[in-house]
Amino acid sequence: MEVGSRWRREEENRQIHDPFPLPVRWHSAREDVADHDENVYRVLPDSTSPAPGVAELRGSLADVVDTYRSLPSGRMVVLGRAGSGKTVLTLRFLLDLLKIRRRADPVPVIVGLGSWDPGAASLRDWLTDQLERDHPEFAATSYGSTTLAAALVEAGLVLPVLDGFDEIADGLRRPALRALNATTLPLLLTSRPDEYVAAVEDVDVLTSAAVVELCDLTVSDLAAYLPRTARKRRFGGKAATVWDPVLAELTEHPERPGCANLVLVLATPLMVGLARAVYSDQPGRDPAELLDTERFGTPEAIETHLFDTFVPTAYQDRPGGEQSRWDVRRVPYWLGYLAKHLDRLGSRDLAWWQLGNTLGASIRMLVVGVLAGAGVGLAEWLVMGLVSGVLLGPEAAKEYLFGLGLVDTAHVTLAAGLAFALAHGLAFVSGTAALEPSRSRIGVRKGRTNRFRVFVSRFRVGLLAGALFGVLIGIVWGIIRWLVSGKAEALLGGLIDAFLCSVVFGLGAGVSYGVIGMLETSRDIRSISSPADLLRLNRRTVLAQLCLFGPMFGLVVAFGGALVVAVFQGILGPLSYGVLGGFLWGSIGMVGGGLGYVLCMTAWGQWVVFARIYLPLTGRLPWKVPAFLDDAYRRGVLRQAGTVYQFRHARLHDHLSRVFEERDNA
Structure with a gap:
C-alpha cells in the first residue's frame, strides 16, 4: 500500500x-x-x-x-x-x-x-x-x-x-x-x-x-542504546565506545551537576538522536565534553550546543561516505531562511509552491514584470527580425535587429513588463496569486463532468485576465509613445489600442483557458509519494498546457484581431491590421500570452520565478533548490510529510529561525 x-x-x-x-x-x-x-x-x-x-x-x-x-x-x-x-x-x-x-x-x-x-x-x-x-x-x-x-x-x-x-x-x-x-x-x-x-x-x-x-528515557535506556550506535575503539587495552565512560559517569555519579544536566537533556528521543548524530556518527568527537559545567552550565546550554552542532555535522564530509556538494558555511543560513519563511506563513509545512509567498507585493511585481517583459521583448525582436529577413533580405534584417528593432524591443519590453507586473500585483492583492499546484493533467476528461460548464467557467476567468492585460498594454504603450514623440495623439491611439487589445486578448485568453479546462483530467494520475514527484508532475502539466495555450492564443489573436478591426473600421478611425500584422501579433501574442499564463497563473511558474531565479540570485537559497531540499531530507535535517517537507523537529525549526533572525538583525 x-x-x-x-x-x-x-x-x-x-x-x-x-x-x-x-x-x-x-x-x-x-x-x-x-x-x-x-x-x-x-x-x-x-x-x-x-x-x-x-x-x-x-x-x-x-x-x-x-x-x-x-x-x-x-x-x-x-x-x-x-x-x-x-x-x-x-x-x-x-x-x-x-x-x-x-x-x-x-x-x-x-x-x-x-x-x-x-x-x-x-x-x-x-x-x-x-x-x-x-x-x-x-x-x-x-x-x-x-x-x-x-x-x-x-x-x-x-x-x-x-x-x-x-x-x-x-x-x-x-x-x-x-x-x-x-x-x-x-x-x-x-x-x-x-x-x-x-x-x-x-x-x-x-x-x-x-x-x-x-515517559522520559532513563540512564539504563541510554546505556543500552548509545554505545551500539558508535564504533568500538581501543581504550586502555580494551574495546569500548566514546559513550562508555560518559555513561559510567552518569551511572556512578548522578548527583554531580554535569551528570544531572546531561541526564535531563537526554531524557527525550529527539536529543538522543542529535547527540548520536554529533558524536556517534562523526569520528573524532568526544561526548565527555557535555559533562563540562564550565562550558555547559545548564541543560539549555547543552541543548543549544547540540542544535548548533547538528547541522554542520550533518553536512560534514565523512571518510568513505557521501560528500557534501554545498558550501557548509552557507547551509545554516539557507535553512534559517526557510525556517523564518515558514514562521511568516504561520506553518510547519515547507511547500515548494509557497517559497515566494512571503515576499512583498512590490518585489513580486518587479520580478514577474522584468522576466515577462524580457521574454515578450525578445520574442518581438526575433519575430520582427525574421520577418524583415524573409521579406526584405538579410541586410534589412540586420539593420532592423541592431537599429530600429532595439528601440521597438525596448518599448515592447517596458510595456509588457509593466502590464504583467500590474496584472500580477492585482492578483496578489486579491489573494489569487497564492496558487496551488495543479492536480490535473492534459487528457480526455471522463466521468460525469459537464464540459460546457467547465469551459464557461474557465472562459470567464481567461476573458477577464486577457481583457485586463489588453487594457494595460494598450495604455502603457500609448504613454510610452507619447513620452517619446511628445504628441498628444499618441494618448488617444493608446486608448484605442487598449480597447481593441482588451477585446482581442480577452477572447484569446478566454477561449484558450476554456479549452484547456475541458481537456484537464484528474483521473488515472499516478501516486505522488514526495514533493519532488508533485513538482515533476506539475512541470509536465504546465508545459503541456503551454503547448496548447500559446498556439491557440496566437491563432485567436491573429484571426480574431482581423475580425475585430473589420468591425470597428471607420468607427474608431482608419485601423491597420493586415494579414502580416495579424501574423506578427499572433506570433508575439503566442509567446507573450503563454509566458504570462505560466508566470502569473501556475504554481510551477511562481516556483521557477522565485525559487529557481530570484531567491538564489539574492543569496537566500542555493541555485539547485530541489537538490538541496532532497539532500537535507536524506541527511535527516528535513522530513517528508506527504508532498511537503518539514524540519526534523519543531524545536530544530524554532532554533534555526531564531538564529537566522539574530544574524539578520546583527
Whole structure:
C-alpha cells in the first residue's frame, strides 16, 4: 500500500531501527484530562458490566495499536513534551495498524494539525484538503463535484492521526477542541501536555478519549542504546565506545551537576538522536565534553550546543561516505531562511509552491514584470527580425535587429513588463496569486463532468485576465509613445489600442483557458509519494498546457484581431491590421500570452520565478533548490510529510529561525 511504503521510507530515513528503536514508553495521564471510563468504553447507564479501567493503561511502542483497538470509542490522546517521541509513536501506530488492517477498515493517515483553522474549515473539510494535497489522485471527482478524498472521509474510510495539537495557533486551540468534540470521528491525537491541559481546562476533555503520556528515557535506556550506535575503539587495552565512560559517569555519579544536566537533556528521543548524530556518527568527537559545567552550565546550554552542532555535522564530509556538494558555511543560513519563511506563513509545512509567498507585493511585481517583459521583448525582436529577413533580405534584417528593432524591443519590453507586473500585483492583492499546484493533467476528461460548464467557467476567468492585460498594454504603450514623440495623439491611439487589445486578448485568453479546462483530467494520475514527484508532475502539466495555450492564443489573436478591426473600421478611425500584422501579433501574442499564463497563473511558474531565479540570485537559497531540499531530507535535517517537507523537529525549526533572525538583525 502506498501510504505504508511512504512512511516506512520515512522511518528508515530517521534511523529509527538503527540499531533498534529507542524505548518509547507511556502510561495513563492524570485523570482530570481524560473522559470518564464509561464514555471511553461505551458503557450504557443500565449496563451491569463495569468499564475495564482506563487508569491502568500502560505500554510501549509495540503495544499502542492493541491498546487503541481495545477502546470502543476509537479516540485516544498521546501527550508528551517536546522531542519525547510522539512522532515516532504515530509512525509505528500507522505501520502496525496497516499490517493487520482488513479491507473494510479505515486507512490511518498522519496529518499535522498546525495548519488547521477551525473557524475557516470543519475538521472533515480540512482533512479532505490535506488528503488532496498529499495524495493528488484523491482530488479526482467521483460524482458531480464530490472528490474521492471527500467521499472517503464522509464514508469513515480514513482514520485521522492528528499530530501536533500544540502546533495550532494559541487562540485557535479552544475552538479546535470544541470542533473535535462536535464530531464522532475515531482519531489519535498528539500534543504537548501544557497546551492540551490549558485547552481542556477552558473547554472540556476530548469526548470519549483515553489519554496517555509518554515517559522520559532513563540512564539504563541510554546505556543500552548509545554505545551500539558508535564504533568500538581501543581504550586502555580494551574495546569500548566514546559513550562508555560518559555513561559510567552518569551511572556512578548522578548527583554531580554535569551528570544531572546531561541526564535531563537526554531524557527525550529527539536529543538522543542529535547527540548520536554529533558524536556517534562523526569520528573524532568526544561526548565527555557535555559533562563540562564550565562550558555547559545548564541543560539549555547543552541543548543549544547540540542544535548548533547538528547541522554542520550533518553536512560534514565523512571518510568513505557521501560528500557534501554545498558550501557548509552557507547551509545554516539557507535553512534559517526557510525556517523564518515558514514562521511568516504561520506553518510547519515547507511547500515548494509557497517559497515566494512571503515576499512583498512590490518585489513580486518587479520580478514577474522584468522576466515577462524580457521574454515578450525578445520574442518581438526575433519575430520582427525574421520577418524583415524573409521579406526584405538579410541586410534589412540586420539593420532592423541592431537599429530600429532595439528601440521597438525596448518599448515592447517596458510595456509588457509593466502590464504583467500590474496584472500580477492585482492578483496578489486579491489573494489569487497564492496558487496551488495543479492536480490535473492534459487528457480526455471522463466521468460525469459537464464540459460546457467547465469551459464557461474557465472562459470567464481567461476573458477577464486577457481583457485586463489588453487594457494595460494598450495604455502603457500609448504613454510610452507619447513620452517619446511628445504628441498628444499618441494618448488617444493608446486608448484605442487598449480597447481593441482588451477585446482581442480577452477572447484569446478566454477561449484558450476554456479549452484547456475541458481537456484537464484528474483521473488515472499516478501516486505522488514526495514533493519532488508533485513538482515533476506539475512541470509536465504546465508545459503541456503551454503547448496548447500559446498556439491557440496566437491563432485567436491573429484571426480574431482581423475580425475585430473589420468591425470597428471607420468607427474608431482608419485601423491597420493586415494579414502580416495579424501574423506578427499572433506570433508575439503566442509567446507573450503563454509566458504570462505560466508566470502569473501556475504554481510551477511562481516556483521557477522565485525559487529557481530570484531567491538564489539574492543569496537566500542555493541555485539547485530541489537538490538541496532532497539532500537535507536524506541527511535527516528535513522530513517528508506527504508532498511537503518539514524540519526534523519543531524545536530544530524554532532554533534555526531564531538564529537566522539574530544574524539578520546583527
